Amino acid sequence: MSYVADSTSDGEFNRDTDYITTRITADGRDGYPLEPGRYRLVVARACPWANRAIIVRRLLGLEDVLSIGFCGPTHDERSWTFDLDPGGRDPVLGIEYLREAYNTRIPEYPKGVTVPAIVDIPSGAVVTNDFAQITLDLSTEWTRYHRDGAPQLYPEPLRDEIDEVAQRIYTEVNNGVYRCGFAGSQRAYERAYDRLFTALDWLSERLAGQRYLVGDTITEADVRLFTTLARFDPVYHGHFKTNRHKLAEMPVLWAYARDLFQTPGFGDTIDFVQIKQHYYIVHSDINPTGVVPKGPDLSGWLTPHGREGLGGRPFGDGTPPGPTREGERVPAGHSADRVD
Structure with missing residues (x-):
């Protein structure tokens, strides 16, 4: 947006x-x-x-x-x-x-x-x-x-809980990183920073004992959190000053994010090159030089995450999506090697 x-x-x-x-x-x-x-x-x-x-x-x-x-x-x-x-x-x-x-x-x-x-x-x-x-x-x-085998991302019995978790993710994390990055005063930034990391600590505690945010399958709540986590180290940690820890230094959230990244439908949509170009070029008030960082190293996204030990079934009674369609694939070299 x-x-x-x-x-x-x-x-x-x-x-x-x-x-x-x-x-x-x-x-x-x-x-x-x-x-x-x-x-x-x-x-x-x-x-x-x-x-x-x-x-x-x-x-x-x-x-x-x-x-x-x-x-x-x-x-x-x-x-x-x-x-x-x-x-x-x-x-x-x-x-x-x-x-x-x-x-x-x-x-x-x-x-x-x-x-x-x-x-x-x-x-x-x-x-x-x-x-x-x-x-x-x-x-x-x-x-x-929907395709045969499509997952239930918003199952009716869990909608109230999904909505509750998703709302906190939106206000405190999805929008929280922007609240840090676009703060117009030191006081506003520090308040935003504290709110963001309070929420990330809460998510770490929630995910320490369960593979997904709500229930034992991927839901809308996981989709909403994942897109912010994928941008955390390449952009938000430095560009938006959300620098208490990198995602890679938050063990539970890092493992959770890698688990999703390695799940078909998630990592195969992430274009780290375009992500960095957008934030560092468009936000000229924050980054007036327009210089785009070369890092970080992306190989960590493909390392074992160990989250299978928590159980859970990514797609429930459904199946993974097939390979990404021709013409919709992330360009070669723009992400970690992905599982299609």
Whole structure:
């Protein structure tokens, strides 16, 4: 997503959470019914919020019914761009800037243009950029199009607990790293830092005796935590000053993150090159030189994690997703060698 945020008078970072909340549903109650091939999911591999949608779409096997468009890792004040595509245009939507789809829905769209966004291909208009609801709807509204063996990422009996854990992850970790990085005063930064590591300590304690956050299978809560952990050492530890410990120095969380990274559908979506390019180039107020770090060493992501000893079944009664589709693979050399 873009950083549609401001700071309070004491320098605390506040994220703008006013999204386009129209939903694509099985009954079409918002005017956008499920139709294979009608919608396009627009993402950027660099963005943790978009990365969630990439993972969930892949785990559920929705590639044939929901196409995907990849923006480049950087953007300007106008919006995300399709500079990875020939001619700098999305081949399906025919646009150069994602803002064009936002303006089609809401003329002169006044807010930050964010990813992920789902675009209605016939009209060229954004349907929704409500990142939290998008992945939940992929799990609950798109069920008729799930692949055989798709996991239950949002099982009904566990939804209350998933929601509770996911909310704390969002406020204290997903958004907590940004609260550190964009703090406008020393006091605001130190408060944000303490909140973040209090939450990470809580997660370490929770995960010390169980393989996954809720129940014995991967759920939406794990997807939401993973995308922040994957960016912790390459970006947040230095760039956002979340430097009490590196992820690799937090034994439980590091093992948990490696476990997920080595699970098909997770690590095969992570592009460390684009992640670093995005944060270190776009955030010119934090990193005015635009120099992108060469490290860290990524080989540790493939080391044994030992989490199998805690039990758990990654996909429950389901199966892993198949190999990543041609055209959707992370470029060679942009990640650790992955298990496809």
